[in-house]
Amino acid sequence: MLSGFYIVKPDEVALVQRLGKLVAEDVPSGLHYRLPFPFTRVTKVRKGEIRRVEIGFRTLPPSQRQQEPFAYEWNFPHQFGRYRKIAEEAIMVTGDENLVSVNAVVHYRIADTSDFLFRLSDPDNFVRMMGESIL
Numbered sequence: 732m733l734s735g736f737y738i739v740k741p742d743e744v745a746l747v748q749r750l751g752k753l754v755a756e757d758v759p760s761g762l763h764y765r766l767p768f769p770f771t772r773v774t775k776v777r778k779g780e781i782r783r784v785e786i787g788f789r790t791l792p793p794s795q796r797q798q799e800p801f802a803y804e805w806n807f808p809h810q811f812g813r814y815r816k817i818a819e820e821a822i823m824v825t826g827d828e829n830l831v832s833v834n835a836v837v838h839y840r841i842a843d844t845s846d847f848l849f850r851l852s853d854p855d856n857f858v859r860m861m862g863e864s865i866l
Contacts, residue, residue, distance in 0.1 A: 735765050737773050748772045778841045784858045787821030787834040788814045837862040
């Protein structure tokens with residue numbers, strides 16, 4: 732019975748599912764109790780956090796970075812350093828049929844935690860696709 736206690740940190744909210752059905756949404760921070768594991772599942776989400784999706788490039792983790800260039804110039808090909816260019820996302824066709832290379836960053840926050848967790852299989856990919864279509 733003691734395994735049912737869980738803590739929600741100050742920057743998080745929790746969703747509680749009992750036998751797969753959502754019973755509590757946006758549980759605030761603090762100490763709470765739920766039924767033990769097989770019956771109840773708790774998912775914690777940082778709702779107020781600003782999330783980031785990169786379009787046209789990816790920032791490499793520090794373990795995969797090579798030596799950083801002295802300065803990033805306009806014609807720098809980004810073949811090494813802290814970024815990896817993704818041409819499939821970066822190259823776009825404009826309305827007057829010209830090709831452009833676009834790098835963008837989309838920042839977003841979670842408005843509805845249940846929609847974020849249960850209605851989208853990959854939220855970051857969804858935001859990336861929407862950002863590409865808007866660009």
